[in-house]
Amino acid sequence: MYDVHEWRHVFKLDPNKEIDDELLERVCESGTDAVVVGGSDGVTLENVLDLLVRVRRYPVPCVLEVSSIEMVTPGFDLYFIPTVLNSADANWITGLHYEAMKEYGELMNPDELVVEGYCIANLDSKAAKLTGVQMKLDVDDVTAYARMAGQLLKLPVFYLEYSGMYGDIEAVQKAANILRDSDTTFIYGGGIQTAEQAKEIGQYADVIVVGNAIYEYPEESLKTVAAVK
Numbered sequence: 001m002y003d004v005h006e007w008r009h010v011f012k013l014d015p016n017k018e019i020d021d022e023l024l025e026r027v028c029e030s031g032t033d034a035v036v037v038g039g040s041d042g043v044t045l046e047n048v049l050d051l052l053v054r055v056r057r058y059p060v061p062c063v064l065e066v067s068s069i070e071m072v073t074p075g076f077d078l079y080f081i082p083t084v085l086n087s088a089d090a091n092w093i094t095g096l097h098y099e100a101m102k103e104y105g106e107l108m109n110p111d112e113l114v115v116e117g118y119c120i121a122n123l124d125s126k127a128a129k130l131t132g133v134q135m136k137l138d139v140d141d142v143t144a145y146a147r148m149a150g151q152l153l154k155l156p157v158f159y160l161e162y163s164g165m166y167g168d169i170e171a172v173q174k175a176a177n178i179l180r181d182s183d184t185t186f187i188y189g190g191g192i193q194t195a196e197q198a199k200e201i202g203q204y205a206d207v208i209v210v211g212n213a214i215y216e217y218p219e220e221s222l223k224t225v226a227a228v229k
């Protein structure tokens with residue numbers, strides 16, 4: 001199933017982290033809707049290819065979330081292209097994308113690309129530091145970015161990113177209300193470690209992302225799939 005609008009759950013694997021074959025098999029066969037390969041630092045073509053080849057043993061859709069042009073390789077089912085709506089640095093909104101278009105645009109298959117309007121809400125995350133996100137967001141700010149993604153830019157995905165931290169449930173709820181009648185899929189990621197947390201966020205977000213918990217709490221993290229399906 002390659003339509004993100006139909007998904008409820010994804011695991012995000014970090015190419016810069018080790019995962020053994022046994023856990024990788026359990027992740028890929030967990031019933032999750034997709035495995036996303038992505039990270040904000042230490043991502044190389046080599047460690048991306050290593051994960052791609054290993055995930056490809058299983059039928060689960062495999063997606064590359066592009067955070068640098070050097071990591072892009074053919075072979076994934078889909079390519080997620082973040083644009084950080086609340087970055088203070090235009091490079092992370094359209095700058096790097098422009099360079100990629102100029103350099104590699106002719107190689108692109110638009111059907112494989114999904115633009116994600118990111119709103120980074122954890123200022124301490126690596127993603128915030130990398131992309132120059134410095135402003136603390138309140139619920140109204142998150143709501144405004146959700147509206148921008150869903151009603152103004154009409155992006156396929158709004159990604160509320162709390163990477164490393166469990167988010168503000170009121171902000172999640174309000175963003176979901178904004179996006180309910182739009183064609184924009186609401187993806188939430190950040191700090192989900194248990195089935196209960198997955199269930200709570202999953203009441204509002206269309207898709208939940210479980211990242212670090214795979215490495216830190218593998219048994220609990222695998223239970224997040226059933227919690228939202």
Ligand SMILES: CC(C)=CCC/C(C)=C/CC/C(C)=C/CC/C(C)=C/CC/C(C)=C/CC/C(C)=C/CC/C(C)=C/COP(=O)(O)OP(=O)(O)O
Binds near residue numbers: 108
């Ligand atoms: C198939 C093929 C050969 C295609 C060729 C065509 C092609 C090159 C297509 C791509 C076109 C394109 C537009 C590319 C975009 C280029 C680019 C670099 C865009 C910038 C993307 C961006 C804004 C990245 C910002 C960083 C970000 C938001 C990353 C994602 C978030 C993330 C992974 C957070 C988690 O980080 P993590 O490392 O896990 O953090 P912790 O350690 O704290 O957990």
Ligand SMILES: O=P(O)(O)OC[C@@H](O)CO
Binds near residue numbers: 012164
């Ligand atoms: O690693 P966690 O905190 O689960 O966050 C998942 C994902 O949103 C990171 O991009």
Ligand SMILES: [Mg+2]
Binds near residue numbers: 014039211212
């Ligand atoms: Mg991570």
